[in-house]
Amino acid sequence: MQDDVKTWQSFCDGDDVSFRDLYSKYYTRLFVWGCRWLDGETAFVKDSLHDFFIYLWEKKDNLSRDVHVDKYLLTAFKRRLIEQWGKVKRLDNITDYINLSGEELDEQAIFDTRYSLIQTALQQLTPAQREVIEWRFIKHMSLQEIADAKNTSLRTVYNLTHRAIAQLRASIGKKNILFLW
């Protein structure tokens, strides 16, 4: 965390390498949080995240140097994301959705530790497992469609998918009541 503060302050001083490091470090977790807030509007979240960091870069001279970096990024990103979403969708009363609840701040604290577990778990999948998971969850292909594409049996794809998800679950730990990213 202390490193984050140094990186943040260096970015505020105009160091683009530090800015880039922050973007790289927080990209995935802010992306996933954005998808949770907007229930899977991935394209919108992707564009908003890019715009958010450009906004930070342009406003770097006016940003507070003394911030809790992860909480600040999470809160500020949520505010901009929901505001932009409200404009696009012409929503009223979006203020209620903007402020992070105490519960979400608690979630965010847990997120840091859980995050590395999940990434490790994904890395531990075999290439075949990872492939079926990506096709299933990103392309939304059915098991039959995956079987056809891979020229294999439905049962093989079913087993691969099941084992992959089970391994993810096992890697992350069964003690957690909530699966919080």
Added chain:
Amino acid sequence: MDNVTVEWLIAQPSFINYCLREHEQDVHSWRQWLQAHPEHADIFNEAEDIVKSTGWLLVAEKEKAGAMALMDDYLRTSKPRSRNKQLYWWSTAAAAAVIAVLVIVKWPTKQSNIPTTVASAPLQLHYSADGSTRKSILLPDSTYVLLDKHSTLDIDAGYNTQNRHVVLNGTGYFKIKSQANLPFDVKGGDYTVTALGTAFKMTVTPGHVHVMLEQGKVKVEQGVNEHRKLLTYLLPMESYNSAINHHQSKAQVFEQTALALWKTEEIIFEHTPLEEVVAQLESCYNVDINIEGVDLKKETFSGKFRNDSLQSVLNVLCFAVNKQYQFTDATSVLIK
């Protein structure tokens, strides 16, 4: 229903469908199931969160490299340019109706020379043209591809949803539908060419790249992901050849004739839907073709042309579909 666990839920294909909001029947069934079993709500929500979040994390990981490259572009250009200029640049790309690209990639003959980053990319679709004929393809975003003989094209799993990455082995002609939020890029060996509202030709030989820009703008980079190094931007009718330019980013001028000849060298249709016929003729002859009174998706056309003029091709096509053609201006043809 006492043994309801997260593992049991995520093992049900219909539950995955529910989480992805696919198949109305499954969505409806699981909503009803949850109403009937409120005691399992926590486990149900946890399982749904696992499925959704796994998908989002995977999407994020796939998007990250492109996002970093885009940010690098911004940082590189934000010093002399304002942000508005940067956005304008991309919106210009969006305004272009279509953009065309010709890419030639010559892979190293030894397998060991192929960069693993390209080979390991998750692939959704694989196209190949054998040694006898070229192959024409319409991609999901209506981008048209003409694959030369002995060539292959791999389309990324997230094509047209998360990205527009393609990997070419051999020679291909691309006529790209412009989308501001999804730049189109072609990987060949260690090089990446990104279309920014553009028509270009690209040749990759072991260790080198040769790019010829027909119209618009292209960005040529070397390296992988965030380690990509910008080689050059090109203006129309300029080319960049790393074998000649070495570390310089100096552009040279080229004649368009060679490109035009290559495109019309051989055009073969075999029961090809008229939609693809039109796309290919528009690409090869740089014209707009409108056909009236014909269902482009249902009607097909067969014919072989070698170094023929557009008029010759149109004569045969119009005879086949029992229509007549006329030029409404220098680059627009109306068939009715």
